[in-house]
Amino acid sequence: MSSIKPFSKLPQLNTANVLLVENEGKLQNDLADAIVQQENNVNVTVRLARGLPLPAENEENRPRIDLVVFIVHLSSELSLVSTENSLKQLDTGYFLGKVCFLVTGARCGLVPDERLVSLRKLAGSLHCPLLFAEDQTREGVSTAAQRVLKILRVSAGLVPMVTGLYLSSLTRCTVPLDSDGSVQD
Amino acid sequence: MEAQKSATMTPRTNVASGRRSLGFEKTNLRYTPGQLTALRIPTSRRKPNTRNDIDPEQLAYIANIEWKLSYVTPLYKFRHTQLVLYSKQLSAFIVAEKQKGIAVEVGPEMGFKVVFSVVLGMTETDEDAETVFIKICSKPAFAVEGSAVKVVWSGWFTCVNGNLDYMRSLPSDFVSLPLFCTNGPESITALVKSWFTRMFDCYFGPLSLNSSILQWLGALWTECHPASNIRYLKLAWNLPTLPPLDISYTVHPQDAWNLWSSIRQNDSMEDGISIEEVRRFMKGLESHFFRHFRMHLSAGMLTRICTSLGSAHCDGTIKITGTQYITPVLMLLTECAQLKMPI
């Protein structure tokens, strides 16, 4: 098992690398295809993982990861739990603007409200942006890919004058407030 | 057992203070786009206690029937005193729609009768509006005097232990009866809904029961086991595999109760059940399942809860058999319906 660090490897010219972490492996293939197809100017590579930590045998040829995307399906509690477990394995350096959450199924009436609330709390406490996506349609996946790409370009340092930390301070999820207005843990 | 007794002995008038002591001290908030609503998901509930002050004849209309659930926004200028008039108006409306050529299957015969009535006593606080029951019976064209009429459609609006803050915030002309249960042909349901929408300026939406609501129901019914045998506790999940996999787990009632009471033992709350206990109960069942099959039920969705006291399906249907425990179930459903209210 190997843990990835944001700055342990040198960046390559005009390259951005994104890691998609999803327990079920349902959406990541489609999303990866959409991401690679949409980007023409920059050399984007997508790495897929079921969870963290990553296997040690790929350590050598794994490039520097610029952005870690956690895909969470709200319809499955397991998806949320495994994301929480993976987060514990992630180097703290990533939380400075190189992590985001991609959530599906938030509109489904059958999803317990508490699950989204706890995910918002999680994302809020880690100062990460929370993206909502539709995984059932082609358009939904391509929109999600577009959004991930936008963040990826910034966190890979390909957009002049903007850093991942700066962007995430604008887009991060806010911690839900209690009725008194105090921040709840 | 003693806790249960003390709960039944709690006088009705203490209900309001009891609610406060059960507390919302640790609450989850619910969001609507853009703003924070005042409605919360409570993290604890009162233990179910038996009720026998509702007219059993009226309860019989509600028991043992599978109801489809909807939520409805507050009714504008609805008067409980005008029910006879409403009966006539709804009846006339259905006739008019039929003449317009909209297919309505009230029966092979032309004649039918709409009856509005009040089910007294199905409330918890003084601010809950009384339950309104609607019956549509077919009248055979050549009816023999005294022959039994057939109920082709029935439905009822109710509010049990509605959120006081919410109801007090409503303007005085609105009556909040957020839960609407129907049984009968969809076409009639649609007609009744459209009449209510026009008459009382309200909006109907489907009410589905998510897994945490179903878990609450499972725990509430299991809690009743010593007083009234639940015979079985059946849970069903659906796993999103290809093709979909359905898993049902039927637990022996005594063993389910033993697990539940072992979780309840360490608890300090005498007359309440906390969401933490419900979660631990379900986790206890899921982990016993996992030990055998090494399968994560949490990857799927809880679709159904059944005991001999009632059954509920996630698509928003419920059947209540043990009417003595009807109030806690309706309290839960009222709460669900109120969470759908726009603010």
Next chain:
Amino acid sequence: MDAAAEALLRQTVRRIPSSKLNGVLGRWGCLSEAQLGSLESMQPKWLLCDNLISLCRENDLSMKHVAEVEMLYCIENPKRGMWYAYQMVETDDEAQSLELMHFRERFKAHLKDLIGHVSIKLKRHQDESVWIRIAWGDNFNRPNHLKPTYVMHHLQTPYVFVSGLTNKHKPLLFQALVLAAGYSSIKNAHLNGRCITALRDLLMRQYKQVFPSSCPKPLKESNPLPNPNIENEHAKLVEHKQRAAAEAFGYEDPPKLERATYKLETKYREHGNESLNGRDEPFRGVVKFTSSNLLESLKYCITSGMASTPLTPLLSSITQKGRNYFVIRDKGPSIASDTLGPDH
């Protein structure tokens, strides 16, 4: 051609899809070429049915012939209702060398000894299986051909597959079968499903070799990522899981089962629940898995991570033991032991 035969013919024609109807009637062999030709492309079905009945009258066909066409269709499309598997035990030497003719004579004789009004048809299918169609009657009624019992049996194997059998007729059929095939008794194999070929494959894997679990062939490359810019970190893990799933439940098309039932009578043993863990009584429950293709669903569970590997023997027992009903009890007297096993 009486009313009962007519009713059966109508029911059978209704059940057969139009596209297959002409083929079935051709193989039946009771109608002449010209008669078949006149029925061809006749629509709608009720019109065809009326014409078919008048042709049958013309040819002076009886219930015997009509039952034959129903049986013909059933053997080719055995997808009606549930099939239940039974296993005969304690063979004598005779069973190994039993001929079809001999079996047929003995079965008919034994069953007719037991019950008077019964109509039996035996047929050998292309794949060497013997099909038996039984219409049951009693002292006062003629055999009811609308609800026949079907039995499928491979000679020289102990397995029998039965569909449409009532409890009333069960002992009669079993006695006749056991006596005819030269066994001493019959027991429930605890396997049922809608697809009879799946049940047969599961039970007779030693004869048919549908599970090459001993010699795993290389897995078909599962959708190799075409893009060099996409790489799966867990490719090895996914492949490992796919292999585990395939070894347990078959490689390509696993046998089609619809359900599996487990009766759990094991003790409750979870961390942090001491009051229940100390109890001697088991935690009773029944678990049912249902799917339109259960083994395929279970395979998906494993590859997608919804089920953890290594796979529990409880699930792999479905294919290894050829059963879909199990009673699970704790093994041995020791409470600490963590082994579970399906009992026999």
